[in-house]
Amino acid sequence: AASTEQDPLPSCTPLCRCHRDGVMLWVECSELGLSAVPGSLSPFTAYLDLSMNNISEIQPHAFYQLRFLEELRLSGNQISKIPWQAFSGLYSLKVLMLQNNQLRRIPAEALRDLPNLQSLRLDANFISLVPDRSFEDLRSLRHLWLDDNALVEIPIRALNNLPALQAMTLALNRIQYIPDYAFQNLTSLVVLHLHNNQIRSLGMHCFNGLHSLETLDLNYNELVDFPVAISNLGRLQELGFHNNNIKAIPEKAFEGNPLLQTIHFYDNPIQSVGKSTFQDLPKLQTLSLNGATDIREFPDLTGTTSLETLSLTRAGIWVLPRGMCRQLPDLRILELSRNQIEELPSFHCCQKLEEIGLHYNKIREIRADTFEQLLVLWSIDLSNNAIQNIHPEAFVTIRSLVRLDLSNNHLATLPLAGLSGLAYLKLKGNLALAESFSKESFPKIRVLEVPYAYQCCAYGACNSFFQPNSLWEAEGTGPEGNEIHKRNLELFPGHTDSHYDPDMDVFQLETEESKLQPSIQCTPSPGPFKPCDYLF
């Protein structure tokens, strides 16, 4: 029963709010301006929140009679030191929150005799000193937060005897180097966050001993070389080293990590990658590699059979292997823009393909079998190539095609078979494409960009429901960075939020909305100097 001002439970501490959980009591005293731990705490207190007060000191034995206390929150106070017996008697304590205080060193003496402590939060303090025996008695400790402090090195000896530790963050510190065997006894560690430090180099064996590690976050550091030390992490599933200074990813880089599902390494100046670097990663679902200008050949992805998203942009790939789709049966998104590709294989075996980005290449033709039988393909971007002809049956078997961008090519004609479902069609820049399209050609069209104004006349050239500006703003790759995020910008112009990540459902929503506003956006719209008659 919740306590109230009129009928306070006898053991509830004045000013605090309490409620009973069976026999136990939850005591909530946050943001009361308290400058010391209240004296009259019930022995049946299981949860005590003293956060966001002005407590600067904790008296020895302040919680002595709280044998049943499981969670103690002291975060957001002014605590700069904690005496030896401050937490004595807390045999049942599982969670201790000391984040957002003024601690400069780990209060090692106070952390003795907490046999059941599982979670210890020390983040957002000013800790630069971690005594060797800081966590010595915490044999049940599973989760440790030391992020956002002033550590300049890994506290190796303090971490030497934590057999139950499963998750630890040392992020947002000033660590520059990880020595060999830094975590060698943390055999149960599953998650290790080291992001936002100043790590420049790693010992070859620095991750030895982390037999259970599944997530390693090295993002936002200053690594120059690929972290080869990961080769010992046989159970690694998620690896991040984006925003570093790594220029090359060597052959066999991930040979020791067959369970990898995600690798985030964008915003590195990566120039070269081994041809078989990403081989034999059967769980990998996304591979995003942009701006690696030294890459000339399409990578060998044998054994990497679960890939759903592959983005390889701004490199030097000039040919795509004939059998690439057999290696990538689950591929949904293929982004190969800004390469040197001249000829396309048949993507027929990529049966789950939904989106293809091939803009800014040197493609000359689209054959009958290029996109054959791709039943869920709904978006193709072939803009800025050298396409002269498209086989009449190139789009016939694509049932779901909704977006097609062929702008800035060398087309003289456009085969219409298979294009009746288009909502977005871009053809501008094909100066030899002079034919006019009838309304029946694209019954569901919403946005149409054509080389000449007169080609818009079939869509009610001079009626007011034309909207002058195009939904599609200027294309462009935008700032350096992960092409996979910006790719969505290009496919969905008019959405400048770089985190806008539409999928087919969102797109269908927009298409549904269009039924409410049947207006068709056709540009360039006719005007005084762009008449409806074809003058030539």
Next chain:
Amino acid sequence: MPPNVSQGCQGGCATCSDYNGCMSCKPRLFFFLERTGMKQTGVCLPSCPNGYYGIRLPEKNTCTKCKADCETCFYDSFCTKCKRSFYLHSGKCLKTCLEGFENNNHTMECTSIVH
């Protein structure tokens, strides 16, 4: 100061408004949007509420949702306490424990079977 930003901000707020609550937090606190019905109110917290975990970055600290089967988590792929009817095992929430482990209905965790 824009007219709608009140003078005295509560707790960890750096800036706030009468209607929206906190709009930015004092350093090192987590910004969280509390939802009551349709209304959203900004609050600044030293730790994220149950069902969310905190991400600390140099420029801001935010709260992000744990997975659907998880009540409290260290990170989105690492749960520290599962929701009702799930058992915790090495950061994962399982409907039933793996071979070699048994469902401990007292702690709601998977405990290894000692032979």
